[in-house]
Amino acid sequence: MYAQMVKSEATQDDPEKLAAFQQKIDANIKVEPRDWMPEGYRKTLIRQIGQHAHSEIVGQLPEGNWITRAPTLERKMILLAKVQDEAGHGLYLYAAAETLGVSRDELTEMLLDGRMKYSSIFNYPTLNWADIGAVGWLVDGAAIMNQVPLQRTSYGPYSRAMIRICKEESFHQRQGYDIMMKMAQGTEAQKQMAQDALNRLWYPSLMMFGPSDAASVHSEQSMGWKIKINSNDELRQKFVDQTVPQAKYLGLTVPDDNLTWNEDKGGWDYTDPDWTEFFDVLKGNGPCNTERLEARNKAWDDGAWVRDGLLAHAEKKRAAKTAAE
Amino acid sequence: MSKEWPLWEIFIRGQHGLSHRHVGSLHAPDAEMAIKNARDVYTRRNEGVSIWVVEANNISASSPSDKGPLYEPSESKIYRHPTFFDIPDEIGHM
Amino acid sequence: MATSDKDMLVQFLLRMGDNSLILGHRVSEWCGHAPVLEEDIALANTALDLIGQTQFWLGYAAEVMDGDKTADDVAFLRDVWNFRNILLVELPNGDFGQTLMRQFLFDAYQSILLPRLSKSSDPRVAEIAEKASKECAYHVERSADTVVGLGDGTEESHARMQAALDRLWPYVGEMFASDDIDAAMAAAGIAPDPASLRSEYDALVGKVMAEATLTIPQSDFAHKGGRSGKTHTEHLGHLLTQMQWLQRAYPGASW
Ligand SMILES: [Fe+2]
Numbered sequence A: 001m002y003a004q005m006v007k008s009e010a011t012q013d014d015p016e017k018l019a020a021f022q023q024k025i026d027a028n029i030k031v032e033p034r035d036w037m038p039e040g041y042r043k044t045l046i047r048q049i050g051q052h053a054h055s056e057i058v059g060q061l062p063e064g065n066w067i068t069r070a071p072t073l074e075r076k077m078i079l080l081a082k083v084q085d086e087a088g089h090g091l092y093l094y095a096a097a098e099t100l101g102v103s104r105d106e107l108t109e110m111l112l113d114g115r116m117k118y119s120s121i122f123n124y125p126t127l128n129w130a131d132i133g134a135v136g137w138l139v140d141g142a143a144i145m146n147q148v149p150l151q152r153t154s155y156g157p158y159s160r161a162m163i164r165i166c167k168e169e170s171f172h173q174r175q176g177y178d179i180m181m182k183m184a185q186g187t188e189a190q191k192q193m194a195q196d197a198l199n200r201l202w203y204p205s206l207m208m209f210g211p212s213d214a215a216s217v218h219s220e221q222s223m224g225w226k227i228k229i230n231s232n233d234e235l236r237q238k239f240v241d242q243t244v245p246q247a248k249y250l251g252l253t254v255p256d257d258n259l260t261w262n263e264d265k266g267g268w269d270y271t272d273p274d275w276t277e278f279f280d281v282l283k284g285n286g287p288c289n290t291e292r293l294e295a296r297n298k299a300w301d302d303g304a305w306v307r308d309g310l311l312a313h314a315e316k317k318r319a320a321k322t323a324a325e
Numbered sequence B: 001m002s003k004e005w006p007l008w009e010i011f012i013r014g015q016h017g018l019s020h021r022h023v024g025s026l027h028a029p030d031a032e033m034a035i036k037n038a039r040d041v042y043t044r045r046n047e048g049v050s051i052w053v054v055e056a057n058n059i060s061a062s063s064p065s066d067k068g069p070l071y072e073p074s075e076s077k078i079y080r081h082p083t084f085f086d087i088p089d090e091i092g093h094m
Numbered sequence C: 001m002a003t004s005d006k007d008m009l010v011q012f013l014l015r016m017g018d019n020s021l022i023l024g025h026r027v028s029e030w031c032g033h034a035p036v037l038e039e040d041i042a043l044a045n046t047a048l049d050l051i052g053q054t055q056f057w058l059g060y061a062a063e064v065m066d067g068d069k070t071a072d073d074v075a076f077l078r079d080v081w082n083f084r085n086i087l088l089v090e091l092p093n094g095d096f097g098q099t100l101m102r103q104f105l106f107d108a109y110q111s112i113l114l115p116r117l118s119k120s121s122d123p124r125v126a127e128i129a130e131k132a133s134k135e136c137a138y139h140v141e142r143s144a145d146t147v148v149g150l151g152d153g154t155e156e157s158h159a160r161m162q163a164a165l166d167r168l169w170p171y172v173g174e175m176f177a178s179d180d181i182d183a184a185m186a187a188a189g190i191a192p193d194p195a196s197l198r199s200e201y202d203a204l205v206g207k208v209m210a211e212a213t214l215t216i217p218q219s220d221f222a223h224k225g226g227r228s229g230k231t232h233t234e235h236l237g238h239l240l241t242q243m244q245w246l247q248r249a250y251p252g253a254s255w
C-alpha cells in the first residue's frame, strides 16, 4: 500500500498501562495526541503515516510528468487538480504525524536521504497518456481500498486525515477510469495505449498491498493496535475482484493467463506479482527510484532560500511590531 | 537544516450560520500567509466562507478575514467532484 | 459585425486567452517541485484559475472566428506565429523568485485591466472579466506578498529577487504598447487602451517594490512582438511542442 512493510516497534511499557491502552482500542475509543500511548505505537505510527505522506508527495511526480502534455484544456485542469490533491494529502498526513512529536522537516530529510520509504508503485514510469488513466483507475483504486478502512484507525488525527483524503479520492479514481473509457473507445492507437498502460501497471498495482500475509512479519501488532485494518492478501483479492470486470467493460485484457473465476471462494484466482522485483524496487532498484529522489531533493534544496527568505521577513515584521508596542 | 515555518491550526466556517470548525493544520511564516495558505489548501472545493488561523504552540488569537475574492473562485471547478464523471453502472461503485 | 471588426475582436480575445494559457502552462510546470507543500498547492490553484480563464477567452475567440471551432482547437492547433501572448509569460520559469516576480508583474496588470473589462460594451467580455477579476484579486494579493517577503527576506532572497526584477523588467513595457487593435477596442468600448493603464500600474508596482526593498531598473526599454504576433522568443516553440504533442501526433482523436 502507500505504507508497505511498516515495521512494528516492540514495546517495553508498564503492562498495566498497556492493558488499559489495549482495552481502549478494543472499545474503539480514539487515541488522541496528548493521551498516553506505548512508545512502540507512537514510533510505528510515525513510520506508517510518514511513509504514507511521502508516497503522496513522490506520487505527484509520475502524474505530474503529463500535466504539460495533457491533450485538452479540461484534461489539463483535471489532472492538475488531481495532482494538487495529492500534495494536499501529503500535507494532511504530515500534519497528523506532527502530532506525534516529529516535524515535517525531519520526516522530509529522512525521505530525501533514503532513511524512510515511499510506496513502490511510484518508482514506475508513466510512458503514454493512458498511464494517467491507469494510475487513477488502478493506483488510486488500490489506495482507496486501503484508505477507506483506515478511516476507522485508532489514532484520532490519522483517522481524521484519512476521512478528508477519502472524500477527495473518489474523484481521482473516476477521472482515471473516465480517461480509460475514452481511450478504450478511441482510435486504434488509443486502444493500444490503454492496453499498454494496463500491461505495465497491473502487477505493480498488485504489489501496492505488500507481500503475502505469510511473508508479512509486522502485521499482527499493527492490527491489534488498529493501525492496520485488513491483511495484505485480503485487500489484494478485493482489488482483483473489483478490477477484473472493470477491465472487461473497457475491452482490455488483464495481463494474467491464469486469471480464473473460483466459484468456491467467490473471487478470481490470479498470479502473484514477482516479489523479487518488488524487493528490488524497495531497495532502490526500480526503474525510476533515482529520478524520483533526485526530483524531491532538487525541489527541497532549490527551495531552501525561499523558505528562509519568507521566514526572515516574517520575523522582521514581528520584531518591528513588537518594537512599536 | 534551516528553521522550519511555524505550524498553524486552521478553523473554517463552512456555511453562514455555522461555527468555525477545525479542519487541519499547515505551515506558514506568519499569520497572513497562514490564512492565504489555508485558503489554497483547505477551500479547494469551496468549503469555506471564513478562515481563522491559530499558531499551534500559541493557541490564542485568530483573525477573521474579509470575504469576497478569497472565496469565490473554486465554485466553478466542478471537475473536482466525483459526480462530474459519468461512470457506467455496470462496473460497480467507484 | 463587419469582417475587420470581427478580426480585431478575435485578435483581442487571443491576446487575453494566450496570456492566460501560456502563463497557466508555465505555472503548472511547478506542480510537484515547489519549495514547500503550501506553495506547491497555491501555485497549482493559480495555474488552474488561469487555464480556466483560457477556456472562456479562447472559447469565445473560437466562436467569433468560426462556429465549429473549440477552445481546444485554438489552443492546440495553432503554431507560434499565431500566438498573441506577451513575451513575459512565455519566458522559462527560472527559479521560484523569477516565477513569482513574473506572476506579480502580470497579476498587477490584470488587476487593473480586468475590472475595466468587466464594464465592457461586449457582454461576453464583461462576463468573463468579471469572473477572472475575482480570481485575479487574490492572485495579485498573494504574489505581491511573496515578492515583498522574498525581497525583504534574507540577503540571498533579496539578491535573487532583484535579479528577477532586472531580468523581467524589459518585458513589462509590451503590456502597454498600444496599436490599432487596441484603438479599435477602445473606440468600440470593448476594452481600455492599455497605454492608459500605465500610470496606475507604475504606482502599484512602485509601492510593492518599495516595500520589497527592490529597485526598479532605470531603463524603460521594452522587448515587443508577442502581442502583435510579429515575433516570439525561442522558448514558445518548445512550450508548444510539449503542450500540443498529443493533438498533433494523433489528429482527430478524442480524449
Ligand atoms: Fe492521495
Ligand SMILES: [Fe+2]
Pocket: A002, A056, A089, A143
Ligand atoms: Fe493516496
Ligand SMILES: [Fe+2]
Pocket: A086, A140, A169, A172
Ligand atoms: Fe489520489
